[in-house]
Amino acid sequence: MQFHQTKKPLPHAVVAGLDDYPGLQTARLLAKRGIPVIGVARHQHLFFCRTNVCEKILYLNTERDEFIEGLVNLGKQFEQKAVLFPSTDMCVLRISRHREALAPYYHIALPKPEVVEKLMNKLGFLEYALQEKLPIPKTFLLRNRAEAEQAANELNFPCILKPPMKTATWEKHTTIKAYKLASAGEFLKMYDQCCGWADILIAQEWIPGPDSNLYSCNCYFDANAEPLVTFTARKLRQWPPETGSTSLGEECRNDVVLNAALQLFKKENWHGLGYLEMKRDARTGAHYIIEPNIGRPTGRSALAEACGVELLSTMYCDQVGLPLPENRTQKYAGVKWICLLEDLRSAHVYWRRGDLTLKEWWQSLRGKKTYADFSWSDPMPFLTDIQRRLAFKFKALREKIFSRKAAPNFVAPKSLNAAPAMASRHG
Incomplete structure (x- = not known):
């Protein structure tokens, strides 16, 4: 469906969470239909924000009050209500919790706030699924080491360990959204590593299949x-x-x-x-x-x-x-x-x-x-991503070469134990 130019301009679509693949794709698809698009992103440096399909891009922290304040200020500039397209879980939650402030300026397609809270959070959904007897894998909620040990004794392995939601704290430590663990030993070791990244962790049995x-x-x-x-x-x-x-x-x-x-x-x-x-x-x-x-x-x-x-x-x-x-x-x-x-x-x-x-x-x-990434009409996000990945690989190769050259002249203290270096999560 292609929208043609009319006497009355089309309402804007505001894509909140442009700095991820769903956000970029949404902006491209709507713009292709002739809908005016404004993007909202948290990270200005990410390649998604090099897109040419948005009239403009606002940079707001989606986890702070400035996100809602920025949307309200933007909304006051529209002649007619815009349509909000939140493209991340955090954007959905923030918009749902502040819908009264946003409603005068935006069309918001969400159910009642309590329904959003129940289905958005994995903990709330698990409680709901158990109550409604929905088909879910065997699941444990881990609030402490004792509950992790109990789960390790009762789970069939492999299993999955994941947070209820990928928060800024979780993403500060890893880009992985879930870990597949082959044994009780691996499971407890990983729990000890990431238990501080979220208040509660979720352990689920792995469903076999490709x-x-x-x-x-x-x-x-x-x-x-x-x-x-x-x-x-x-x-x-x-x-x-x-x-x-x-x-x-x-x-x-x-x-x-x-x-x-x-x-x-x-x-x-x-x-x-x-x-x-x-x-x-x-x-x-x-x-x-x-x-x-x-x-x-x-x-x-x-x-x-x-x-x-x-x-x-x-x-x-x-x-x-x-x-x-x-x-x-x-x-x-x-x-x-x-x-x-x-x-x-x-x-x-x-x-x-x-x-x-x-x-x-x-x-x-x-x-x-x-x-998801490549577009002939909007090539810069893809090209910038390639440039980023090549720069990272070149840096890693250069560090490897120089470390080899320096190695013969380096003698480790006998009192220290060697430890493997942690690989970068970037790219």
Whole structure:
């Protein structure tokens, strides 16, 4: 659906959380439809902010009051209410908690605040899932070392260790969103390492199966909790492997996941964007809920648009009262979505492990695709990211060369034990 120039200008779309792939993709997709876009980002130095699709970009800390104050000041400049597209969990939470201050200036597609709090926080969702008897992996909440030891005795390994939410404190220490641990010893060692990064940690049994057993459903519900558009897809690879975000995915049909998503969100009188990810157990074929993502676009939102399912345009039109796009039905054409640079890293790991041949890798890339990072009309984010990665690799290589040259002249004190250097998380 392409919006044409009219006497009355279209309301703005404000993408909060531009400095991540979902935010960048959302801005590109809306701008492509002719919708004026303003971005809000936390990190000015990140390559996402080199995009050319935004009229302007505001830099605000999403975890501080300046985020809401900045949105209010921006909203006062609009002649008509803009549509808010929060693109990170923290943006969704902050907007939900301050919706009364934002409502005069923005259309906000979110359900009641208590529903957002319940489904956004993994702890709240786990309590809800247990109460509603939803299919989730065996789970333990870890508040202290004693509870971690109890979980280690009762869990089947491997297992996953993760925080309820990736906060600034967590991201200060790692970019990993979840750790896969093979034994009780590994589990307790990792717990000791990261227990200070979050008040509570979550331990879950690992559901066996490859990345391609991870299915998802994106959807948008109107103010009456009616689903106006749905879209199902699956991962093919992710970065980091097994526990990360999608690096290569494709649309597919999975009515089990579709029906589970509709049932979950309709029961909560959902309004706005919703996403449910489930994994099919390779042993039994049963599907288990991995996580919901609520109130924001995901990587698969762009895949939906590439497949002719206008997910984000539907939300925009519904919010501003324009006729809905005609293309809201999935046709299952097998289109793929790829984050090119991250998928190269993922494929390299699988190849080194012997889980992926060069032929299989090439075949996985064939067919119609849409890109998370690359765009002919908006090339600077991709090119800047390549430049960043090359600079990091060159720096690491240079340090390695100089350290080798210096090594013969260095004698370690006998009283000290050598320790391996920690690899940088950058890039």
